[in-house]
Amino acid sequence: MKHLLSTSDLSRADAIRILDTAEQMAATQEREIRKLPTLRGKTVVNLFFEDSTRTRISFEAAAKRLSADVINFSAKGSSVSKGESLKDTALTLQAMGADAVVIRHWASGAAQRLAESNWMHGSVLNAGDGTHQHPTQALLDAYTMRKHLIGGNDGPGSVFDTPTGNDLTGLTIGLVGDVLHSRVARSNVALLHTLGAKVVLISPPTLVPVGIGEWPVDVVHGLDAALDAFDLDAIMMLRVQRERMSGGGNSFFPSPQEYTRLFGLDGDRMRRLPDHAIVMHPGPMNRGLEITAEAADSPRSVIVEQVSNGVAVRMASLYLLLAGEEDSQ
Numbered sequence: 001m002k003h004l005l006s007t008s009d010l011s012r013a014d015a016i017r018i019l020d021t022a023e024q025m026a027a028t029q030e031r032e033i034r035k036l037p038t039l040r041g042k043t044v045v046n047l048f049f050e051d052s053t054r055t056r057i058s059f060e061a062a063a064k065r066l067s068a069d070v071i072n073f074s075a076k077g078s079s080v081s082k083g084e085s086l087k088d089t090a091l092t093l094q095a096m097g098a099d100a101v102v103i104r105h106w107a108s109g110a111a112q113r114l115a116e117s118n119w120m121h122g123s124v125l126n127a128g129d130g131t132h133q134h135p136t137q138a139l140l141d142a143y144t145m146r147k148h149l150i151g152g153n154d155g156p157g158s159v160f161d162t163p164t165g166n167d168l169t170g171l172t173i174g175l176v177g178d179v180l181h182s183r184v185a186r187s188n189v190a191l192l193h194t195l196g197a198k199v200v201l202i203s204p205p206t207l208v209p210v211g212i213g214e215w216p217v218d219v220v221h222g223l224d225a226a227l228d229a230f231d232l233d234a235i236m237m238l239r240v241q242r243e244r245m246s247g248g249g250n251s252f253f254p255s256p257q258e259y260t261r262l263f264g265l266d267g268d269r270m271r272r273l274p275d276h277a278i279v280m281h282p283g284p285m286n287r288g289l290e291i292t293a294e295a296a297d298s299p300r301s302v303i304v305e306q307v308s309n310g311v312a313v314r315m316a317s318l319y320l321l322l323a324g325e326e327d328s329q
């Protein structure tokens, strides 16, 4: 594997390999000295055309813990704000000897364009392109579900004692809210399907993408109805992406209060989930809109843990793309 662009490119074996490697990476992070020499001499560029806190910091931490040199490049304050194209930016990065580029871009398809170009020769990791894909987010979500719900490291809901090699067969996962604008939802649907989980999308009709009939999911237009119909093992609340809605959001639902009433996760709804179920959110959260503080901060919430698991999954992804091949020769 040279690039990581979309979860729909990953076979079951690829995905499990990344999750298993991430478990090994996480184990190294329990040690006193957390830095591994694996990517010494490699240069990883974080190329961010869109705002980000956790994803950029997470990739930076992951690359540094593997001893790579990291260059952070954000479009704000760079020549991109003077109109420089992706092509010219990529040529510059190539000239600087980038071995991998982690790219976040507002345009769907940007990561693929970069990977398919001959502007640069390194690996491309998609850190979010428009409303399209965000593969490392889905991988860290799957890692978190596997750890808590399937086994490995004795998560609270662990049923089996088999730390590696497993997929998510048997789980039912609910994704709630703004599916239309969510690359996290698209990445999760593809990966969860590959790993054998059942996916239920819980969303207002206005926030469901055209062509949803082709997706391997059930669709329910109300959170109460979904809680009645399914025993969800994990519920993933999606951020209402007001910056991607022209008209400020109210064109997609009557009012924020109405959205919360029908699709928000509060304490009462959370208590209707099975006892072992976990509450997830990719962040950043709109507290009070898609999730209340009671749900976000409850013992069932793994939202902060998702962030730590993100570092292990990104370490595994960088390792497999940049060192994996060499090691297996």
Ligand code: NCD
Pocket (backbone or CB within 6 Å): 054, 055, 128, 134, 137, 183, 184, 238, 239, 241, 282, 283, 284
């Ligand atoms: C997500 C993203 O940027 O797609 N956030 C993240 O990577 N942690 C989800 C979001 O912005 O809602």
